[in-house]
Structure formats: C-alpha cells, structure tokens
Amino acid sequence: MGAMAVKTLLVEDDDRIRAALRLALREEGFDVVEACDVAEGLAAYERDQPDVLLVDVMLGNSDGRDLIRQVRTHSQVPIIITSARGDTTDVVAGLEAGADDYIVKPIVVKELAARIRAVRRREAAPLQGEPATDVVVLSPGPEGLTFSVGGGWLRRGSDEVPLTAMEFRLLVELSQHLGQMLSRPQLLERVWGYRSSNDDRLVDVTVRRLRVKLERDASQPQHLVTVRGLGYRLQATT
Amino acid sequence: MRTLGLRGRVILGFAAGALLLSMMLTVVTDVVSARYLVDQRERAASRQAVVNGLFVESRLTKDGADPAGALGAVRLGTGADAILLGPSGEASTAIGLSESDLPPDLVTATEAGQPSSQIYRSGGSPLVAVGVPLGDDYAYFEVTELDSLQDTLRTIIWAGMAAALLTSLLGAALGWWAASRVLRPINEVALAAAKLASGDLDARAPTTTDPDLTAISSSFNAMADTLAGRIQRDAQFAADVSHELRSPLTTMAASASVLESRRAELPEVAQEAVDLLVVDVSRFAELLEDLLDLARDHEPFDPTAQPVIDLADIASVAVAGRPDVLVRRGDTRVRADARRIGRVVDNLVQNADRHGGGVENVTVEQVGSDVRLAVSDSGPGVPPEDREAVFDRFSRGTSTPSRAANTGTGLGLALVRDHVLAHGGACWYEDADSGGACFVVEIPGAES
Known part of the structure; x- marks a missing residue:
C-alpha cells in the first residue's frame, strides 16, 4: 500500500458493517480510517486529512448530512454517502448537503471502489503548471464568469468559486460541449463513470448545486439551462 | 335477453304507473260523462216530448184536429221523429216512424198511462224513445237519435287516450329524473371504487348529509380507509424488512468479497463454499431490491x-x-x-x-x-x-x-x-x- 494509498474516512455507526467494509476496502488497496458518529468523524477528518469521505446518512442519533455540511464549509474533499434507503428524498437530501455521489446498501465493494476512484479522478489531473490557455468566458465584464479546465478553476471576476470534484467535472463536460445539449445518461457516464444507470437524481441535484454557484438567480438560469425532457446545456452570455 | 337496469326499471315503472292511472281516469271520466250526457239528453228529450205531447193533446181535444193534423203541427228537434198511436183499432199517425220501431215495453208502459222513456239501439245507432200518454187513449211517442252525443263521447275518449299517452311520457321522464337522483350517489361511490381499484388509495365517496345515503357513502369510505391502511402497512412492512436486511447483507457482501479476493489461499472445499456464498449473496441483494420495488409499487403513481x-x-x-x-x-x-x-x-x-x-x-x-x-x-x-x-x-x-x-x-x-x-x-x-x-x-x- 505505502504512502500512495488513498486514505478513506469511513463514517458508519454499525460496527459490523464498518469492520467488514474496512477489511474489504483494505483488500482493494485503500487506507481506511474509521469513525462512528458526526463528532468522531469531524475529529478524524481534521486529524487524518483523508482523501475521500464515506458517510452513512443515518448515524444512529446523529445525521450524516450534518457532517457533510460542516466539512463543506471549508473543504471540497470528495464525499460519497451510503444509505440503507434508496428513496428519492433520502438520497437527494444527502446530495444537496454536498455529497458527490451515493451508494445504496447492500454495498458491493468492487462498485464502491470504482466510485471512490471516480470521484477522485480530478485530483489526478494537473492542477498547477503552465498558465491556463483554455479559458472559457461564460459572461463578460469585470464581474464575469470565467472557467479553465487546465487551470482547474471557476472565477467570478478575480475570485475563485469553490467547486467540488463532481461540480467541476460536470462543468468540464458541459464546457467542452458549450452550446450543445448533453443528456442525463451521457452526463452520468462521462462525469460519474456510470455505464448503466438511469438515476437522474445525481445529475439533477449536482446541476442545482452548480447553478447556485454559477448563476445570479438559480431559479432563472442563464448559463446552465435545462433542455426539457432531454438534458442540460451550458451557454455563454454576451 | 338483457335484463333491464335499475334506471330502466324505474323509468318503465313510472311510465306504466302513469299510463295505468291515466287510463283509469279516462275510463272513469268517459263512463261518468257518458252517463251524465245520456241522462241529460234523455231528460231533455222527455221534456220536449212531454211539451210536444201536451201540444198534440190540446190540438186533438180542444181544437178538434185530426191526428195527422195535430201531429203535423208539432215542431220536432233535429234527429227526432214522432208517432201518435190512437185508441186500439184506430190507425196511427207518424212522422218518419212506424209502431214497430218502438220498443214494445215502452209502448205497453205508456198505454198503461205511465209516461216513460227508454234508450235502445235500432239499425246500429242509439236512440232515445219517450212515450207520453194523452187523453182519449192516445199515446204520443218521440224518438231522438243520440248520434251527436256519440261523437262527443268519442272525442272524450280520444282526448283521454292522448292525455294518457302524454302522461305516461311525462311519467317516464319523471322516472328518468328520479332514477338519476337515486343513482347519482351510487355512481359517485362507483367512481370512487374504480379510482380505489386503480391504485388511488386516497379516493373516497363524497360525504353527504342525506340520511338515506350516508350509510352507503360512509361505509364505503370506512372500507376504503381500512383497505388503504392495510395496504400501506403491508408495503411499509415489506419496505422496512428490506431496509433492515440491507445492513447485515452489506456486512455479508463485504466479507464475502474479502474471501473471494483471497480465494487462492483457501483449501478447495472452502473455495467451492466461497463461490456458492458469493453468488447467493449477490442474488440475495437483487431479491431485496426487487422486493423493495414491489413494495414501492403500492405507492400512488401518476x-x-x-x-x-x-x-x-x-x-x-x-x-x-x-x-x-x-x-x-x-x-x-x-x-x-x-x-x-x-x-x-x-x-x-x-x-x-x-x-x-x-x-x-x-x-x-x-x-x-x-x-x-x-x-x-x-x-x-x-x-x-x-x-x-x-x-x-x-x-x-x-x-x-x-x-x-x-x-x-x-x-x-x-x-x-x-x-x-x-x-x-x-x-x-x-x-x-x-x-x-x-x-x-x-x-x-x-x-x-
């Protein structure tokens, strides 16, 4: 494993599930840190600086979404929620709290490993180096929105808008097809790496979160627009 | 043959009732008015005959006119004929009549000194004959046709039948309206039942203040409540069971995957056991998903x-x-x-x-x-x-x-x-x- 192993913080209140997932994730080559509630999870996050968080939304008496919200106040670290319920409200609430992806129990470890690798892919892309030559201007002016795939940033004026891994990757896909529509299945495959999923919630919630960061009025999007019944399109304004 | 629906039966019942009633009314009206009219005519004819008889008598006795002259001076009404019978042996004088046309009972009664009248048929048409005994054994008879009366009666019958037809049509319309009134709440219950059957567990019959209808709508709604509650409890139970099974199954699946990745280190028997375990754990997981899907199927879906x-x-x-x-x-x-x-x-x-x-x-x-x-x-x-x-x-x-x-x-x-x-x-x-x-x-x- 060594120093290169991906460090995963596993926040799960069920001791037996936690133990089994720890064993299985270590077999897959991950470094695993454990916590059983929100307080312990936050402490472990500060102490161990994990690369990925794996958070159960229902942590006994505490709510995994609180942990996600607190981490999101200062970090864009990839977060995957685990849930014993695949119901829309549960998953959507977890995603709206700021999670990048979700997986429903019973967890297939190979699938979980694939999800962890998928949400971390941005980290592997070069962030530093040569000045960005691929700047996309979404809106002009001193307070305009600019975006650089190579640079790895979204800026409003000169301020960087913090994006999570999946928000960034969604923006990358859409900006590479600026003005063109991408369907939800296309986005699911290209951004999240799902080859066989029809779960629109992931796309829809991430689009909503991205709009809040991107648009002046998220209820009347100018840049990230819905193509009814088909998908989404990113467009620049003049 | 197709049996008639409730609406059809109510309409038919109302129409038949109306027809029967109006027919009865027509018949009664007809009988009563016929009797009254005939009575009237008979009385009028009698009065006329008595007046004419007295006139003939005065001509015979006071003026000394011969019977033919006396009778000839009588002014008869339309459709009326007269005959004057003299004492036995003497020939009768007649206008448009012969003695044999008269009903024998009437002749006998009149000749016995009893003024009388009688309605009878001759040659197919109804007639009223009035006999008036006169002095000197003379008897005066007047026969009036009742044909015009017959026309009046026929008109009354026709009018009655037309009224009966109209009344039964009205009865049918009333039946249709009444049946609709009765059926409307039943239709509403049926509509609610159909919605319930199609999966809308919130469908209820409209509540009503009509004491005759509250029983059906409230018992239907009580049944729907019970049914919806039971279905929701069943679905909730299936969902809860499936959710509860997910946690231990996650432990099992994760542990099985560890065993699978270390398969090569296991003895052959254990390898076979792991293979069985891995496949059935994943089948178990699929089954759980499918059961949850079936449980969700009871949720309303538009x-x-x-x-x-x-x-x-x-x-x-x-x-x-x-x-x-x-x-x-x-x-x-x-x-x-x-x-x-x-x-x-x-x-x-x-x-x-x-x-x-x-x-x-x-x-x-x-x-x-x-x-x-x-x-x-x-x-x-x-x-x-x-x-x-x-x-x-x-x-x-x-x-x-x-x-x-x-x-x-x-x-x-x-x-x-x-x-x-x-x-x-x-x-x-x-x-x-x-x-x-x-x-x-x-x-x-x-x-x-």
Whole structure:
C-alpha cells in the first residue's frame, strides 16, 4: 500500500458493517480510517486529512448530512454517502448537503471502489503548471464568469468559486460541449463513470448545486439551462 | 335477453304507473260523462216530448184536429221523429216512424198511462224513445237519435287516450329524473371504487348529509380507509424488512468479497463454499431490491405527471458496451419515471442474457402514438403454455437453475409488468424472427 494509498474516512455507526467494509476496502488497496458518529468523524477528518469521505446518512442519533455540511464549509474533499434507503428524498437530501455521489446498501465493494476512484479522478489531473490557455468566458465584464479546465478553476471576476470534484467535472463536460445539449445518461457516464444507470437524481441535484454557484438567480438560469425532457446545456452570455 | 337496469326499471315503472292511472281516469271520466250526457239528453228529450205531447193533446181535444193534423203541427228537434198511436183499432199517425220501431215495453208502459222513456239501439245507432200518454187513449211517442252525443263521447275518449299517452311520457321522464337522483350517489361511490381499484388509495365517496345515503357513502369510505391502511402497512412492512436486511447483507457482501479476493489461499472445499456464498449473496441483494420495488409499487403513481424522457436513451444505457444491438426509430420520447423504466429495460436485457443465450436485438420505435420496446434473444424461446406465466412472480419457467450461475430472483418480468402497467402501457411475449424469445413493451408516447 505505502504512502500512495488513498486514505478513506469511513463514517458508519454499525460496527459490523464498518469492520467488514474496512477489511474489504483494505483488500482493494485503500487506507481506511474509521469513525462512528458526526463528532468522531469531524475529529478524524481534521486529524487524518483523508482523501475521500464515506458517510452513512443515518448515524444512529446523529445525521450524516450534518457532517457533510460542516466539512463543506471549508473543504471540497470528495464525499460519497451510503444509505440503507434508496428513496428519492433520502438520497437527494444527502446530495444537496454536498455529497458527490451515493451508494445504496447492500454495498458491493468492487462498485464502491470504482466510485471512490471516480470521484477522485480530478485530483489526478494537473492542477498547477503552465498558465491556463483554455479559458472559457461564460459572461463578460469585470464581474464575469470565467472557467479553465487546465487551470482547474471557476472565477467570478478575480475570485475563485469553490467547486467540488463532481461540480467541476460536470462543468468540464458541459464546457467542452458549450452550446450543445448533453443528456442525463451521457452526463452520468462521462462525469460519474456510470455505464448503466438511469438515476437522474445525481445529475439533477449536482446541476442545482452548480447553478447556485454559477448563476445570479438559480431559479432563472442563464448559463446552465435545462433542455426539457432531454438534458442540460451550458451557454455563454454576451 | 338483457335484463333491464335499475334506471330502466324505474323509468318503465313510472311510465306504466302513469299510463295505468291515466287510463283509469279516462275510463272513469268517459263512463261518468257518458252517463251524465245520456241522462241529460234523455231528460231533455222527455221534456220536449212531454211539451210536444201536451201540444198534440190540446190540438186533438180542444181544437178538434185530426191526428195527422195535430201531429203535423208539432215542431220536432233535429234527429227526432214522432208517432201518435190512437185508441186500439184506430190507425196511427207518424212522422218518419212506424209502431214497430218502438220498443214494445215502452209502448205497453205508456198505454198503461205511465209516461216513460227508454234508450235502445235500432239499425246500429242509439236512440232515445219517450212515450207520453194523452187523453182519449192516445199515446204520443218521440224518438231522438243520440248520434251527436256519440261523437262527443268519442272525442272524450280520444282526448283521454292522448292525455294518457302524454302522461305516461311525462311519467317516464319523471322516472328518468328520479332514477338519476337515486343513482347519482351510487355512481359517485362507483367512481370512487374504480379510482380505489386503480391504485388511488386516497379516493373516497363524497360525504353527504342525506340520511338515506350516508350509510352507503360512509361505509364505503370506512372500507376504503381500512383497505388503504392495510395496504400501506403491508408495503411499509415489506419496505422496512428490506431496509433492515440491507445492513447485515452489506456486512455479508463485504466479507464475502474479502474471501473471494483471497480465494487462492483457501483449501478447495472452502473455495467451492466461497463461490456458492458469493453468488447467493449477490442474488440475495437483487431479491431485496426487487422486493423493495414491489413494495414501492403500492405507492400512488401518476404517469402523466412524469418528466419527458427518451426511451431509446434509457435502453442505450441498459445495453452499454453492446451499442450495435440497439435500433431506434422515430420519436421515442415518453412520459416516465426514469428509474422504473430503466428497471424495465434492465430486467428484460438481464432476462435475455440469463435465459435466452444473450440479447440479440433491442428495438425502440414509435408505433402510432405509443413507443414500443422489443428485446429479443437467440435462445430457445418460451413454450406457448408458459407465455402468460413468465410474467408471474417467482416464475422461473422450466429451465433448471445451475449451481454456479446466478439465475435471477424470479421477480424480473413481474416487475417489468408492474412498472409498465403503472405507466399505462402493456407488455407481452412474441416469437422472435430468429426463433428466440421477444419481449415487447408498449407505453404511451410523450405527445399522446
């Protein structure tokens, strides 16, 4: 494993599930840190600086979404929620709290490993180096929105808008097809790496979160627009 | 013969009642007015005859006129004839009559000194004869035709019959209205029952203040409440059980995957055991998902409130990695829940892969106002006797499950049917051109 192993913080209140997932994730080559509630999870996050968080939304008496919200106040670290319920409200609430992806129990470890690798892919892309030559201007002016795939940033004026891994990757896909529509299945495959999923919630919630960061009025999007019944399109304004 | 409905019977009853009543009324009116009119005419004729008789008598006795002269001076009304019979042996004098035309009883009574009248028929027409005894054994008779009276009576009968017809029509209309009034609350209950049966567990009969109707609507609503409560409890129970099973199953699946990755280090017997464990843990997981899906099926679902999605896109996801098997034609957009329709395509593709030797062709096309999805395989097909049963829960056909392979949960096609029906569509089996099985799903297009 060594120093290169991906460090995963596993926040799960069920001791037996936690133990089994720890064993299985270590077999897959991950470094695993454990916590059983929100307080312990936050402490472990500060102490161990994990690369990925794996958070159960229902942590006994505490709510995994609180942990996600607190981490999101200062970090864009990839977060995957685990849930014993695949119901829309549960998953959507977890995603709206700021999670990048979700997986429903019973967890297939190979699938979980694939999800962890998928949400971390941005980290592997070069962030530093040569000045960005691929700047996309979404809106002009001193307070305009600019975006650089190579640079790895979204800026409003000169301020960087913090994006999570999946928000960034969604923006990358859409900006590479600026003005063109991408369907939800296309986005699911290209951004999240799902080859066989029809779960629109992931796309829809991430689009909503991205709009809040991107648009002046998220209820009347100018840049990230819905193509009814088909998908989404990113467009620049003049 | 088709039996008449409640509405029909009420209408018929009202019409028949009205007809009977009005007929009775007509008959009574007719009898009463006939008797009254005849009576009137008879009395008028008698009065006239008495007046005329007295006139004849005075001509005979005071003026000494001969019978013919006396009778000739009488002014008769229209349709009236007269005859003057003299004392026996003396010839009678008549105007338009002979003695034999008179009813013998009347003649006898009059000659006995008793003024009398009688109604009788002669030559088919009704007549009234009045006899007035005069002095010197003379007797004066007057016979008046009642034909004009007959016309009046006929008119009354016709009018009565027309009124009867009109009344029975009115009765039928009244019956229709009354039946509608009675049936409306029943129809409302029936409507609520139909909605309930189609899965709308919130459907209730409208409450009413009518004491005669509260029984039916309130007992229907009580039944619906009980039913909805039971269905929701059952679904909730199934969902809760499935959720509770997910936690231990996660532990099992994760542990099994550790064992699987260390398979090579295990003795041969343990390897075989691990293989069995791994396959059945994943089958268990699938079964759990399917059971949850079935439990969700009891939740109210309105296909027209679903977003517009492209069925061909959904299908392309299900056959990702094998894009050449997918054929798409026309506008394949539908109003559907992506997750549920995704499960439909997934299950059909999985079914073809597991039981039909692999998917051969997935066609998504516009057929009229519907969108058709057809998944065909290259397997042996389904024998005719099993074609309905394959859509039943836990049906696995006649193929023998192998020990190593995952043969599925037996719920796949049942879920396909549930999801498709929920979307207002239909699904069935056909023989594929290649000889394999072809499962067809049709759901209404987005524009229909």
